[in-house]
Amino acid sequence: MRTQVIVGLILALLLTQMPIVGKYFAILNTMIHESGHSLMALITGGEVRRISLLPNTAGTTLTGHTSWIGHFLTSVFGYVFASFFGYLFFYLISKGQYKWMIYILLAFLTVNLIFWVRNGYGLFWIVTFGALFIFLLKSGNTALIQYSLVFFASLILVESVTSAFEIMWISFVSPLQAGDAANLSRATRFIPAPIWGVAFFAQSLYFALLAIKQVFRV
Numbered sequence: 001m002r003t004q005v006i007v008g009l010i011l012a013l014l015l016t017q018m019p020i021v022g023k024y025f026a027i028l029n030t031m032i033h034e035s036g037h038s039l040m041a042l043i044t045g046g047e048v049r050r051i052s053l054l055p056n057t058a059g060t061t062l063t064g065h066t067s068w069i070g071h072f073l074t075s076v077f078g079y080v081f082a083s084f085f086g087y088l089f090f091y092l093i094s095k096g097q098y099k100w101m102i103y104i105l106l107a108f109l110t111v112n113l114i115f116w117v118r119n120g121y122g123l124f125w126i127v128t129f130g131a132l133f134i135f136l137l138k139s140g141n142t143a144l145i146q147y148s149l150v151f152f153a154s155l156i157l158v159e160s161v162t163s164a165f166e167i168m169w170i171s172f173v174s175p176l177q178a179g180d181a182a183n184l185s186r187a188t189r190f191i192p193a194p195i196w197g198v199a200f201f202a203q204s205l206y207f208a209l210l211a212i213k214q215v216f217r218v
Contacts, residue, residue: 001093004147005215008154021120023057027125028105028152029082029159030059035108036073036081037061038116044070051112053122057163061116068187075183079200081166083207086157089149090211097148102133105152109133157211164204171197 016022030053038048041063042169047060061078065071092101109187117123136145137217175185175193181200 001150002216004150004175005090005154008147008150009158012154012158016155016162024125024205025048025054025155026057026159027059028129029156029163030057030107031083031112031126032156033078033082033163034059034061035112035116037078038064039075039081041065041070041074044072044073046074048116050118051116052085052119053117053125057120058216072184072187075187078180079160079167080203082156082160083204086153086160086204087211087214088119088209089153089156090214093150093153093211094214099137101149101153102137102145103104106130109217157208161201161204161208164201168194168197168201 008053011142029192034051034053036208037062038051041061042047044065044067046063046065049064051062054060063074065074089101092098109126113123113130117126119137136148139145167179167181171193176182178185178193178197181193183194184196
């Protein structure tokens with residue numbers, strides 16, 4: 001298993017650097033990130049109006065809130081949710097629960113398809129990615145399922161860290177363009193965007209470390 005994970009992490013890191021195919025696969029992390037925003041908005045009494053998943057791996061979630069704390073937690077939860085899922089999937093791998101990973105991802109894809117995602121590319125991505133997971137389930141090929149899910153878990157983990165690093169970098173060089181870090185800076189006023197950028201990156205490293213410990217038992 002350790003060799004599979006090492007290979008999966010290397011492949012995920014290399015693939016996500018490719019211009020078209022890499023970005024297509026990297027949107028898996030974007031979907032989880034935006035779903036995190038949406039779920040927290042609903043939990044805190046707000047609403048989700050729509051999600052857009054874009055070909056460049058960017059995503060936007062338009063939500064409505066009834067309170068400041070709802071807006072604050074919704075802004076925080078995207079990166080944390082994606083990082084947590086990187087850890088969760090490595091935990092499931094360590095327990096050999098590969099099919100549960102497919103069920104969880106199919107559930108997110110279905111909810112996004114029915115309720116949230118409305119842009120053309122986002123719908124295309126959900127349908128084609130969902131078809132891939134359904135194919136894996138129907139194939140009954142244990143080895144194929146195992147290798148594929150190790151790769152997808154690695155993809156989510158790698159993207160959760162690299163995307164958090166990118167937002168941290170942007171928060172230093174262009175604070176007003178730093179996405180969630182900029183939103184949180186405006187919401188809190190006294191905490192600048194770079195602080196939120198560092199916090200997002202730090203938590204991604206923390207969950208990545210927990211994930212690696214699950215598999216390598218260190």
